[in-house]
Amino acid sequence: MFKINGQFPGPLLEMNEGDDVVILVKNESPYNTTIHYHGIEMVGTPWSDGVPGVTQINIQPGCAFTQRWTATQHGSFWYHSHAESQLNDGLYGPMVIHPAPRTENPYSAITDDPVSLAAIADAERNRIPMLLSDWRHITSDREWEISQESRIEHICFDSILVNGKGNVNCVPPEQQSALMTPGQKALLSRVPGAQLTDKSCLPPEVLAAIGNSPGAAPVHLEKIPHDIFYGCSPTEGHIDxxxxxxxxxxxxxxxxxxxxxxxxxxxxxxxxxxxxxxxxxxxxxxxxxxxxxxxxxxxxxxxxxxxxxxxxxxxxxxxxxxxxxxxxxxxxxxxxxxxxxxxxxxxxxxxxxxxxxxxxxxxxxxxxxxAKPLTLPSLPTTVDATYKFTMQIDGNNYQWAFNETHRPDTENASPPLLFAPQPGLMDNHTVTVPSSASWVDYVMQVPQGQPAHPVHVHGRHFYVVGQGAGAFKWDSVAEAMAEEPHAFNLVDPPLRDTYPTAPSAQDATWLVLRRPSDNPGVWLFHCHIMSHLQGGMVIVVQDGTDELPVVPQEYLDYSCRAQ
Structure with missing residues (x-):
């Protein structure tokens, strides 16, 4: 596993809104890596977003990389590797940015008692991160290797951790039956006689039957080690x-x-x-x-x-x-x-x-x-561009895509795309949006039979303005609103950086995200399930590239290579 400064999870990064931040990432592991600050918009500093091949080259073993940015936001964030699926190996940690003085807050809606308000202010100063994660007893690179060999996605874990601690809990068969969801029962029914494993996972033969694209290669279940899905060994006492x-x-x-x-x-x-x-x-x-x-x-x-x-x-x-x-x-x-x-x-x-x-x-x-934003937004009724993406399996069910093609290998691109934007470079995986001060709609379409996909966008938060079932048959949100106004909210929609599509077990679903194009950069847009990201469900947004900030010379000159 990975440790950061000798600990897991990594240390809390704590700062104040408005601070200038300098972080030195020194790679003492044997793997290429980067660090991304999840939810940080990196206004004016896209070269510090931490995406290999997109905003920087990989930090190779024995090398170091300095990230400089300004804390223009406040609240709860976290940082993690954006190389391969290293997040699954523990390369992450919490981050908090305390609000600047006199920042509007929602506490008066909870209480008007001055003593309680003072106590809440004290709680903010001493806020406690609770980092929630899933964990399995296999490294991410080995898991990806097995997925490629067997040609199925391996989605069986060993435990849930809180602040890096947790137990392996083995659910007995009689309790499994009582806890199974209708969706889980429906998936098991695809293979006659199939039952959950002793790790309470869908067995590999069910995952193989969930669905592949036409013409997909045959699966090889014999390539999967037995202990990936079987062999639950309970532990006790390891909780935070x-x-x-x-x-x-x-x-x-x-x-x-x-x-x-x-x-x-x-x-x-x-x-x-x-x-x-x-x-x-x-x-x-x-x-x-x-x-x-x-x-x-x-x-x-x-x-x-x-x-x-x-x-x-x-x-x-x-x-x-x-x-x-x-x-x-x-x-x-x-x-x-x-x-x-x-x-x-x-x-x-x-x-x-x-x-x-x-x-x-x-x-x-x-x-x-x-979840209504504390400050109501002023959203336009029409946008400057609309992009429609279908999130789907592309080949075997460990391969995922936006539209027809899955992610090409960009992690080792040099120079990174930010330094030399190339519209259309990666087929459906590069989207060029208008210059700054424009608004863009992203329509996420999910075919029937898909899980929920947590969509994460770098560079700017987005408003969740609409959601529905069935096909998104319109060319724009304005057209859709004329027919189904109840499915949209332009008055007080949630403001997020990560939001899931609805599961589509019974019918196709769609989700509309509206976002300003006012932070020029080259940003990643992807599903945050690690196996889906590594499997290809990612695009690159080249945002206002005619107005990109000048890349500092220290980043243009960076060329550390493994010794």
Whole structure:
């Protein structure tokens, strides 16, 4: 696995809005690598976005690379490798940018009590990252090698981690049956007699039957080592414990948690036993606060929440996968102590089960589509360009594509595309958008039978302005709105940097993202499931390339090669 500064996950990067940031990345591993700062828009500094072949060349073993950028945003972010699937090997860590003084915040919508507001401000200064990830006992390069040899996608993991710690939980067959989703049952039915493995995964023969493109090469299940899907060995005691103490002189004690989805595959439901959460930010952007007992988080997303415990207890944080390929869950502990009192012990009452389902009828789920930005946007009614992409399998089901072709090998491109933009260079994988101060719609189309694809866009956040089922039969959003106005929201749509398409088990689905083209650069646009990214579901957006900032000489001259 990878460690950063000797630790896993990597150290918290903490800064203030407006800070000039300088980060030295020294590669002491035997692999090429880069570091991307997920959700950071890199305004005016696209060469620090950390995408090999696109914004920089790979940092080869024994080499170092300096990234310089300005923290123009605030909120919860994270950093991770953008080389191959090294995220699955632990090359990631949390990041927080504290808001500048007098930044508008949503706290007055939660309480108007000055003491509570002061306590919330203190919680922001001491916010706690909760890095949520999935983990498996095989390196990413070996997994990719097996996928290519067997010609199926391997989507079986071993555990869910919180801040790098977690247990292998083995679900017995009788519990598997009770926890299976309708989607999972439908997938198992494709192969007569198929059952979940003892790792609670769809078996490889079911994955092979899920679907390939016409003319795809035959699969080779015999190439898959047995322990990829079978051989669950439970562990105990390896969970993260976060201790927060309420001092004797504190009237109120609020706790701010940054829930960070650093998953390679899974989408999860997260809850904190007995503690309703005030959701106050999504992907680093303040929203109008919404109280919920559980929130869904997929690859790359972040939610910032506030909780206010009043009893000294060890509250269990539950992270339960809702993805069909596997039943998997993890936990950690928020140990809330009150000065002068005996620490609380014993189990707390959960809101959700191991599959994220509510255990009582009054459990409130956070609605991501209803996350209203704190500051209302002023969106145009029409845009300057519309691009339509189909997200689909391209060949065998470990190969993925936007439109007809999957990603070419660009990781070793030199010079990187940013230094010499070439419209149309990579077939359907390079999109050239108009100059700055224009708006662009991206229509993501997903054929029937696909999972949800968490779409992540570098360079600028986007507004989620529409979503629906069936074919997107229109040439523009304006045409679609004229026929189906209920499917769109141009008044207060969510502002995100990562957002999933809807699963398309029953029907095709579509998702419309609207984004300003006002940050010239060359940016990546991809599915954030690691096997889909590595399998080719990625495009490059050449944004306002006639107005690119001048690349500093230190980046133009960078040429470190492995010794």
């Amino acid at each position: 414990v976060v201790t927060v103490t309420k001092r004797a002189n504190e009237t109120d004690k609020w706790i701010m948690l940054d829930l960070i989805g650093a998953f390679g595959l899974h989408t999860v439901q997260v809850s904190l036993d007995e503690l309703p959460m005030w959701v106050i930010a999504a992907d680093g952007n303040y929203i109008k606060p919404s109280q919920a007992d559980s929130v869904s988080i997929t690859n790359g997303q972040r939610y910032t929440v506030l909780v206010k415990p009043t009893e000294a207890k060890q509250y269990t944080l539950r992270v339960s996968s809702t993805s069909d390929p596997q039943i998997m869950y993890g936990t950690s502990i928020l140990d809330f102590q009150i000065e002068g009192q005996t620490p609380g012990v014993g189990e707390t009452e959960p809101y959700i089960n191991e599959r994220g389902a509510n255990l009582t009828s009054d459990v409130v789920y956070f609605a991501a589509a209803a």
